[in-house]
Amino acid sequence: MRKTLLLTCLGLTVAVLSLTAMGADAPSSKKDWPGWRGPNHDAIATEKGLLQKWSEEGPPLLWTAGGLGGGFSSIAIAGGRIYTTGKRKEGACIVCLDLSGKEVWATKIGSGDPNCTPTVDGDRVYAMDRHGELACCDAASGKVIWTKSFAKEFGGSDPSWGYSESPRVDGDWVIVTPGSQEALLTALNKKTGAVIWKTSNAALGSRGHGGAGYSSVMISQAAGLKQYVTMVGKGLVSVNAKDGSFLWTYDKVANGTATIPTPIVRGDYIFCSSGYDGGGAALVKVVKDGNGAMAEEVWYKKSNELQNHHGGTILIGDYLYMGHGHNKGFPVCVEFMTGKDAWRPGRGPGEGSAAIVSADGNLYFRYESGEMALIEATPKEYHLKGTFKIKTKHSASWPHPVVLDGKLYLRDQQDLHCYNVKKS
16 A cells, blocks of 8 residues: 655754753755655645646646656655655665656665655665565665564564555664564664664554554654553553553554554644554644653544545644545644544545645645645635646655745656746
8 A cells, every 4th residue: 555655854062962862853855855755754744935826737747757666655765866766666765867758777675566765874774675675775886785574573463554664763763563562563773774772562552464564753842751652453552652652552443454644743742643443533632641651532522523544634714634544645634632523515626536735835746546636724614725736647646745945846666757836
């Protein structure tokens, strides 16, 4: 399946050493989108001066790059290079392009059709194939620096549609989710791949299914405790960032098939959702529990009321925006703290699930059927500002859009389309 996905990668005082060992993400250039859901992992582009409406033809197509291979990966952009993953004749590859779409290098990292969006951190890029073969490569040349196998080294097993998360770089560590009893999550030294810690024998709930999900790790400082939060087969989970010890779980949004969207983190609150019959959407508040933490439900909505399949959710101000419904992508806006609807117009201009990104006051909705829609990001009303048909549709139009430097990037299997969305 898709996803694709996301994420940013990015002594000699004791304080600085502590920050890098545990620490915050390294800052990235304003001209970078270094991984899944952008530099802040929130699918929000910060640039201005973009088109505020589209003509019937849509924005101008600048170029199309072909030959990327199969898979539902999105793209990362850093240091004037574009990175993605795709299934080629030789196997699953990380593919690097320049900003004109010309291939710079391609490196085999495994097999199958990958869904992982690479994570770029300085001079290195991290990605995995669908079987959990994780590779760290030199961003300039593609040379493999180190590898890890989720199955052989951590006892992991492939989710139904393969591992799809994007590695999360945090300071000197890479955080990934093998999903096993031995290593639900694990932290690796980003330079060597050496194991820092593993989350073992996590006390998960009864709902959902075992193993990893398709989500990517988020960092939370809720209840004054740094923690890594993600969705696995049995729902939303959190581990202590210091040592990987299990903290808490919330399984009401779990289902028997797949938990996919990346959680939304704000302060002590975390929003989570999943598709399929047993999913739904919820907001939890993380509170102190002795030396640890626990999650308290703020609100929950059943799957027929509110659920995001796999296109992602965006929090802007006090409101959440998403495509609602399993395989539906109905545009909705709900209040973050209450879950109450601000607007819900129905079908919208496309069919199937919708992958979204936000830029310059607007939402870019990409429908499974291959339509793009520009919707104003306001809770006041639903305001559609233009639509167009993407140039190709080789398969389900699932890869998440990227907006950077006045350009809209849309991956479609072997093709990557680049559109000009900057005001003239």
